[in-house]
Amino acid sequence: MLLPLILLQSAVSLPARRAVIGRAASLALGAGAGLAPALAVSEISETVLVPPADPASPTPQRAQKVAVDYTLWIGGFDKKQIDSSKGSAFPPRLPAPFVFSVGVGEVIPGWDRTVKQMRAGETRRVVVPASLGYGEKGIGPIPGGADLYFEISLLELKSPPKLTEQQLAWLSSHAEP
Numbered sequence: 668m669l670l671p672l673i674l675l676q677s678a679v680s681l682p683a684r685r686a687v688i689g690r691a692a693s694l695a696l697g698a699g700a701g702l703a704p705a706l707a708v709s710e711i712s713e714t715v716l717v718p719p720a721d722p723a724s725p726t727p728q729r730a731q732k733v734a735v736d737y738t739l740w741i742g743g744f745d746k747k748q749i750d751s752s753k754g755s756a757f758p759p760r761l762p763a764p765f766v767f768s769v770g771v772g773e774v775i776p777g778w779d780r781t782v783k784q785m786r787a788g789e790t791r792r793v794v795v796p797a798s799l800g801y802g803e804k805g806i807g808p809i810p811g812g813a814d815l816y817f818e819i820s821l822l823e824l825k826s827p828p829k830l831t832e833q834q835l836a837w838l839s840s841h842a843e844p
């Protein structure tokens with residue numbers, strides 16, 4: 668069973684869900700169009716496919732849990748699909764949103780940076796350069812140096828967490844990814 672490949676710093680057993688995202692690409696994306704990379708990407712590139720129903724709704728706070736749906740491709744949006752929270756026939760997996768805490772390093776830096784700017788109901792296509800994804804080593808079916816192509820829908824912002832003094836001290840002493 669291929670899992671979302673996003674958790675980086677947490678020690679998680681293999682059955683746990685993981686996801687992937689980083690700062691975007693310098694290539695412009697056409698809405699719905701496939702994108703084959705011609706050059707190495709160095710920044711996150713984002714295209715809003717579905718704007719939030721309420722543009723004034725809040726964005727996630729650091730350490731706040733969010734639920735997202737995502738699909739990951741490598742090589743472009745019309746190329747090889749690697750993973751999705753929307754379920755799959757082979758290997759069989761039921762659809763299940765991916766839940767994580769924003770801005771604390773549970774996911775690749777590109778996801779933290781992207782999702783922190785999103786609002787509930789919004790869907791974006793995002794190209795994450797390897798430097799904000801899995802770098803030169805890669806992971807599992809993702810080769811080293813691969814740019815990551817995501818479609819991410821922010822489904823829900825969970826209630827903001829009530830943090831302890833220790834947690835607040837940790838947040839203030841650790842920069843956001």
